[in-house]
Amino acid sequence: MTEQPGDEATQGILGPAYRRLSIGIVSSVVFIAFESMAVATAMPTAVPELDGMALYAFAFSAFFTTSLFAMVVSGELCDRRGPLLPLILGTGAFTAGLLLAGAAQSMWPFLAGRAVQGLGGGLVIVALYVVVGRTYPERLRPKIFAGMAAAWVVPSIVGPLVAGVLTDELSWRWVFLGIAPLVLIPVFLALPSAKSVDGPPPGGAPSRVGRKRFALAASVGVGLLQYAGARADLVAIAVAAVALALMVPSVPKLLPPGTIALRRGLPTVVALRGIYAGAFFGTETFLPLLLVSERGMSSTLAGLSLTGGALGWATGSWYQGRTRTVAPRYLLVRAGGLFVAAAICSVSLALVEAVPPVVVMLGWAVGAFGMGIATASMSVLLFQLSPVADHGANSAALQVSDALFTATFVGLAGTIFGTGHAESIAETTVDHWVYLVIIVVMACLALFGAWAAGRVRSPSDAVRASDPGLSVPAASLDEVPGPTPGVGNAADGPRQSKDVDVTGDV
Numbered sequence: 383m384t385e386q387p388g389d390e391a392t393q394g395i396l397g398p399a400y401r402r403l404s405i406g407i408v409s410s411v412v413f414i415a416f417e418s419m420a421v422a423t424a425m426p427t428a429v430p431e432l433d434g435m436a437l438y439a440f441a442f443s444a445f446f447t448t449s450l451f452a453m454v455v456s457g458e459l460c461d462r463r464g465p466l467l468p469l470i471l472g473t474g475a476f477t478a479g480l481l482l483a484g485a486a487q488s489m490w491p492f493l494a495g496r497a498v499q500g501l502g503g504g505l506v507i508v509a510l511y512v513v514v515g516r517t518y519p520e521r522l523r524p525k526i527f528a529g530m531a532a533a534w535v536v537p538s539i540v541g542p543l544v545a546g547v548l549t550d551e552l553s554w555r556w557v558f559l560g561i562a563p564l565v566l567i568p569v570f571l572a573l574p575s576a577k578s579v580d581g582p583p584p585g586g587a588p589s590r591v592g593r594k595r596f597a598l599a600a601s602v603g604v605g606l607l608q609y610a611g612a613r614a615d616l617v618a619i620a621v622a623a624v625a626l627a628l629m630v631p632s633v634p635k636l637l638p639p640g641t642i643a644l645r646r647g648l649p650t651v652v653a654l655r656g657i658y659a660g661a662f663f664g665t666e667t668f669l670p671l672l673l674v675s676e677r678g679m680s681s682t683l684a685g686l687s688l689t690g691g692a693l694g695w696a697t698g699s700w701y702q703g704r705t706r707t708v709a710p711r712y713l714l715v716r717a718g719g720l721f722v723a724a725a726i727c728s729v730s731l732a733l734v735e736a737v738p739p740v741v742v743m744l745g746w747a748v749g750a751f752g753m754g755i756a757t758a759s760m761s762v763l764l765f766q767l768s769p770v771a772d773h774g775a776n777s778a779a780l781q782v783s784d785a786l787f788t789a790t791f792v793g794l795a796g797t798i799f800g801t802g803h804a805e806s807i808a809e810t811t812v813d814h815w816v817y818l819v820i821i822v823v824m825a826c827l828a829l830f831g832a833w834a835a836g837r838v839r840s841p842s843d844a845v846r847a848s849d850p851g852l853s854v855p856a857a858s859l860d861e862v863p864g865p866t867p868g869v870g871n872a873a874d875g876p877r878q879s880k881d882v883d884v885t886g887d888v
Contacts, residue, residue, distance in 0.1 A: 406571030411533035419541030424554040434489025445500035447605035452504025454597035457778025469509040476502025484558030511777035524703035531699035538692035596632040603628030648767040650837040656787030661828040664791035694747035698754020718756025719832030725749020
């Protein structure tokens with residue numbers, strides 16, 4: 383069918399109706415990704431210059447802690463007022479944080495800038511998700527999520543290089559100051575579409591009491607947990623106890639009811655997003671170190687494993703959005719978990735001298751491919767199972783789950799490594815066992831996620847699968863939404879037929 387201007391039912395994400403918004407969303411992610419990669423490269427030079435080595439870890443945790451809080455606030459704002467306000471506020475905060483960090487003359491203003499950046503990043507990412515849910519029809523969502531994943535590829539390749547050149551030839555400050563004016567461009571492109579879907583959903587937003595308070599408690603708890611993980615003394619135990627006291631009662635309040643118990647449908651989707659992220663990043667954090675320390679690779683070559691991971695992730699996300707497939711989404715989520723588990727196990731081959739390191743790097747790219755098909759599929763499922771009134775809260779919950787599990791399991795891996803390394807007496811075999819413990823823990827987590835993937839189906843889908851005799855129209859299980867997204871929302875267009883392939887092909 384030939385695509386006609388104005389005929390939104392047949393357009394792709396770069397068709398006339400969606401081109402400006404799609405470019406704006408992908409560009410926003412590009413700049414966020416570039417900032418992430420570039421800052422990580424510049425930080426070892428910036429922090430010593432600011433005489434802040436004792437606070438080095440806080441340069442990262444300050445961003446994460448405030449972004450976690452801002453995600454929840456953004457979800458609330460999106461559901462009550464629409465995505466326009468958090469998008470504008472987030473962009474302003476992110477830009478201000480870059481300027482503050484780049485101009486800092488001591489460590490505390492620098493940390494303040496990083497914290498303000500975190501607020502902006504958390505506000506923006508949830509607002510972008512809500513714009514996707516309200517603007518794109520169901521058949522195009524897999525493709526725009528694939529585009530958001532692909533936006534990390536170029537920054538992953540050139541970000542560290544550009545940041546290194548700027549840091550060495552000019553100053554680390556230009557890594558922050560140079561990005562600041564550029565982040566305004568994608569927001570300018572996305573604003574018209576954000577305005578068109580702005581406002582509360584039909585019927586108003588549901589009442590949610592105390593979410594900001596719970597978000598603040600969870601954020602502070604995660605920050606304290608990261609601090610405790612960096613120590614190895616009695617103070618760390620006390621700080622970790624306080625962190626858990628804050629997180630245990632507050633975290634469940636930020637997630638859909640039943641998330642901890644893996645209740646079928648949306649709760650399991652949100653839980654698996656965090657489980658997969660925790661397993662993947664808990665391993666990836668130590669992959670370059672393992673290749674350098676155990677196989678004698680240079681930091682540059684070892685870093686290529688992360689570049690390969692970015693390419694694999696983008697390819698997997700592209701696959702779920704572009705390929706005509708009869709596989710239900712829950713099978714894509716399960717396959718992704720199995721790929722991740724296999725890749726984590728393949729990391730242990732780096733400890734075997736006879737195995738070339740490139741085998742490990744290729745294996746990691748395969749695991750990232752699994753993350754691509756799984757995480758994009760979970761984003762699609764989120765909107766299939768969410769009424770429009772809950773798009774903001776559920777988008778925030780997905781991001782919160784991702785961030786919480788990542789911080790928790792990266793911290794757990796760091797604790798395992800730090801404890802084992804401290805007990806090591808320069809015998810490499812002890813270090814090998816430390817790596818193996820981390821690998822086993824993370825692989826088991828990924829396998830658990832793959833086992834639970836069948837529960838991403840809504841209860842009605844599960845009943846239909848178990849009783850084929852029910853008089854229900856034949857359709858892929860993943861194509862039958864739960865609560866209808868976008869009811870009463872003209873931006874969603876006409877109700878999608880159950881025989882529409884959510885990969886975008888009819």
